[in-house]
Amino acid sequence: MEENNIEKNLNIKNENNNSKKNNKKIAILIILILLVLALIGFFVYKNYIAKPVQSTSKTNVKKVYSKYRMSGNNLEDFDLSFLQLENNSVNTIYSPLSIKYALAMLSDGAKGETKQQIDSVIGEYKPNKYTNSSNMSFANAMFIRDSYKDSIKDTYISNLTNKYNAEVIFDAFTNPNNINQWVNNKTFGLINNLLDDISDNQYILVNALAIDMEWNKVIQADGNTNPKDYYSVSYPHENYSAYVDPIDGETFKSLNFNNTNVKSVEIGASINNYDIIKELGEDNIRKTVGDGYQQWLNEGNSCGDDPDVNTFVNNYLKEINENYKKVDSSTDFSFYNDDSVKVFVKDLKQYNGTTLQYIGIMPKNIELTNYISDTNADKINDIISKVKPIELNSFDYGKVYKIVGDIPLFKFDYSLNLMEDLNKLGIKDVFDIKKADLSNLTKQKASYIDKAVHKANIEFSNQGIKASAATALGGLGATSCGYDYLYDIPVETIDLTFDKPYLFLIRDKDTGEVWFSGKVYQPTAN
DSSP, rough: OHHHHHHHHHHHHHHHHHHHHHHHHHHHHHHHHHHHHHHHHHHHHIIISSOOOOOTTSOOOOOOOTTTTTOOOSSSSHHHHHHTTTTOOOOEEEEEHHHHHHHHHTTOOOOOHHHHHHHHTTTOOOOOOOOOSSEEHHHHHHEGGGGGGBBHHHHHHHHHHHHHOEEEEEESSSSSSHHHHHHHHTTTOOOOOSSSSOTTTTTTEEEOOOOOOBBBSSOOOOTTTTTGOOOEEEEETSOOEEEEOOTTBBEEOOOOOOOEEEEEEEEEEEEEOOOOHHOOOHHHHOOOOOHHHHHHTTTTOOSSSSOOOOHHHHHHHHHHHHEEEEOSSSSOOOEESSSSEEEEEEEEEEEETTTEEEEEEEEEEHHHHHHHHHOOOHHHHHHHHHOSSSSSGGTTTEEEEEEEEEEEEEEEEEEEEHHHHHHHHHGGGGGGGTTTOOTTTTSSSSSOOOEEEEEEEEOOOSEEEEEEEEEOOOOBOOOOOSSOHHHOOEEEEEEEEOSSSSEEEETTTTOOOOOEEEEEESSOOO
C-alpha cells in the first residue's frame, strides 16, 4: 500500500516536471517567434517606412522644388526666367501673370508627378482677381470640343468658374476662329491670331490680359499742355537754368540708341538743396550785392524809380532765400543711378483701385545679355528698393541736383517658345502622353498638353502704355531793377538717358505682381 502511494507520488512529480518542461519550451518558442517578428518589423521600418518609398507610382511622389518656385506674388525669379531662357538680343515682351494663371488652372486639373512638377514652380502663388474696365482686361476661359464635353469633370469646370471666374465655352474645333476672336476681344484688339490650328485638340485653357493706360502726367509736355506746367527753371540771382521744350506735334527728339537714331521723349528735374545764405553768410551777401548795386547807380544806370541800397538788398535776400528747397520736375517719376545701372520708374493712372508701375533698368558697363544671365529677383528687388522720388529728402544737402534724360519710345510684339521654356523649368510630364496625369480635369486617361502658346505686345508712348498678352496651354525770377549779381552754385548733373539695351517690368505697385517683363534692343526709329 505504502509502495503504491510512493509510486503514485513519483508519477505525479514526473508529470509536473514534464509539464514544466513543455511550458518552458512553449515560452522559448513564443520568445523566438516574437524576436523574428521584431526583426521583420525592424527591417520593414528601416527599409520601407523610415526611408521614402522609391516608386514610379503617381500616388507616391517625392517632392522636388524648382529654383524658380514662387514664394508669393511679389517679383520672383520666375518673372525673370523667360528673359534668361530666351536671352537673345531682340525686343522681348511677355506676361508672367498670364503664364501663372494658365499654369494654376492646369495644376488644378493635374495629379501625381504631373501636378508636382507644376506646383514645384507655382509654389505659394495665390492668383489675385482684377476688375475689368475699358483700360484693363483680365479673362480666363476653357474651350471644349462639343464631342468631348462629357469627358471633362464637372468638379473641374466648377473650380474654374468659381476660383478663376473662367468662361466655359463649347466649340466644334473645326478652326480657331472663335478662340482667336475671344482673345482679340479680351485684349482690346491687340492680339489677333493666337492659334493657327486646333484640329487635334479636345480642350484649350486660355488666359488673356491687356492694359491701355495713361500716365498720371505725360512724359514730355506738348501743345495741349497748360503753359504753367511747362518745365522751365531759372533761380533768381543764381547762375542756374534748366528746361525741357514742349513737343512740336508728332516731332520727337532724336536719340542715338546703340548707334541707331530713334524717337525719344525728354525728362528733367531740378532740386535745390543748397542754402546759399547759410553757406556764404548774410552779411557777406549784403556787402557784395550792396556794393555792386551802389556802383551800378553811381555809373548813371537807372530804372526810373530806383530803390535805395538797403531796400534792394532786402528784396535780393528774400528772393534768393526762396530758391532753397525748391523742387521742379518736367513730369512725375522716380529714379536710381549708380556706377552700374540707371533706373527710370513712372506710375500709370489708377484704374479700379489698381496702379501699375513701369520700371526700366539699363546696365551701364556690361551687355544686357550678360546682365540678365547674372541677375535674379533678389538683385532686382534690391535695386527697386533704392529708387527715390523727386523730393528734397531724396538728395543730400549742399548741392543743386539737375536731372536730365532721354527715354526712347518703342512698339513691338513677341512670342515665347513656351513649351520648350516650361520644360527647362521642370514642367515636363504634362506634355508627355505616357506620363501626363490630368485625371482631375478629364475622365479620359490619355490626356496631355500638346501645345503651349504665349504672345504679347507693347506700345510705350508719351501718353501711356498699351500692352497685352495671351497664354494658351498662353517760372523766371527778376530783381527790382536791371541790376543783378549772379552767384555760381555747386551743381551735380544726373544723366538718366537710356541709350543702350535695357530690361523693363510693369508691375502692380501695391502687390508687386509682375504683369509684363521684357527687354528693349530696337526702339522706334526716328
